Amino acid sequence: MDKRSLVKYGLIFLVLVMVPVVRPSDYWMNIIILSGVYVLLGEGLNIIVGVNGQFVVCHAAFYGIGAYLSALLTLRLGLPFWLNLPLAGTLAALVGAGIGYVCNRFRGHYVALVTLSFGVIVYEVMLNWLDLTRGPMGLINIPPPEPVPLGVYTFDFTSRIDYYLLIVVLVALCIASAHRLIRSRIGRALLAIREDDLAAEIQGININKYKIKAFVLGAWWAGIAGSFYAHYAGIIVPGTFSFLTSVEILVIVIVGGLGSIWGVLISAILLTFLPEFLRSIEFLRWIIYGIVLMVMIIFMPTGIAGIGRRIRVPIFWRSTAKEPAN
């Protein structure tokens, strides 16, 4: 590891340990943990939309599938969280593969429409399959993850600190894997398809296969996020996984900069905190949120990554973010 990345990761580590040291109130701890969930969702969708260039509007569906599967496996079959977590990721990934397969028959805006309808279908199923999901009443009493004894400290998930540490680990894994992916043969193929699908195919890339791979990878992290969220919140309702959530995640990716891992990380945290800061002016809250988003998209079309590259922030130097056409 060179000096620069040592400084980079040192700083990140410092910020991460500061959180439990400072001991924020439960309210802020909750926001911090939720921003971690949104990082997972944003990074996942970033692989599909940002890196691979498929305009997908159903990420909340993958999120919801992960959450409901994980909750149901625990409530109905008594399976432990630690088994449900990868299972939720796997089911979401499988569903993602299916949607990716269907989307291969469409291009551009039609992909957005197909995925939009899929998201609505999943939402309606959650709302109306009363026997399974209890509909709008949601699933309640989802138990926390089973305790994990680790030397002197036992992670028993009675305090938010334990959830915080778990989400930090998940986010770290997610970022690291996204980072490796982008700088690998697979990531390069996904980027090539975003840039020019015909040229990509002429370079020997099986574009249909790789588009499905993007779905699998993106949906996997959404499923993981869903499973974590279900056991963290203890209660899930269909509304959490509606079309609006899909749009929220899409906004995170666009504001962060399509294809930029660090940009999406920052934007996920920023956009989770922003509405909370605006709570004091309740009636104007979402109006200001909307205005801030519009200003960001107008004045920084390349997102946080584009700005970062322009003012030469080191982590954005090698950014693979998309620039707007001249």
Place this chain on the structure above:
Amino acid sequence: MTLLDVREISKLFGGLAAINEVSFVLERGEICAVIGPNGAGKTTLFNLITGVYRLDGGEIVFSGKKLNGLKPHQITEYGIARTFQKIRLFTNLTVAENVRIGQHCRTKAEVIAALLRGKKTRAEEKAIEEKTRELLSFVNLDNKRNELARNLAYGEQRHLEIARAMASDPALILLDEPSSGLNPHETDELMDRINLIRNQGITIILIEHDMNLVMGGTDHIIVLNFGEKIFDGPPTACQRDTEVIKAYLGQEYAVCSN
């Protein structure tokens, strides 16, 4: 030795035959030019060979294997690479990244291997890096490797596209108007480079309008007109062929004298 055998291929757009029962044979190691007036079907021919369009008739045999019905990415794997008339680089990616992507079908790392980045994957990445450096120095772009492709000058973009095409280890390269938009100096450089590529044993077929390049730098000329082949032979014979002069060379002359 025959590398590419095109047998009576046709392509219809609606009722119009863009390519009408065209046949020709490419020998290994030759530089062949496809010329003809606009709309003669030159690019369509390239799109048929690379699988971008489906054949409506005939067959294409490449080093003994039939290409009919194969997808473009499979044809690239067989060893045919191409560039485009209108440059199609991956513009938001760096110069080096473009060439790395070109090596896709000659490398293996799958998702899990890419995420774990074990010994084998690292060795493969190292080989990719080496080849990228080699190809970039071949087209004199090694000092711009971290530049975004979109920021290159036009001529450099043409050369980068050639480097990217060569990255897939092709036996045959199709160059679609490689000299368009280049100044005379750059065109000379291009000719030298094309010869160097041939010296590596790669067969080249190019669409070209620059008659100096065509007559001076190729071994074999195919002339298309309205989707039909009207000439197939060496450059010297081409310049004397009355039908070619009427359809293409002379027509240009007529435009000049007006």
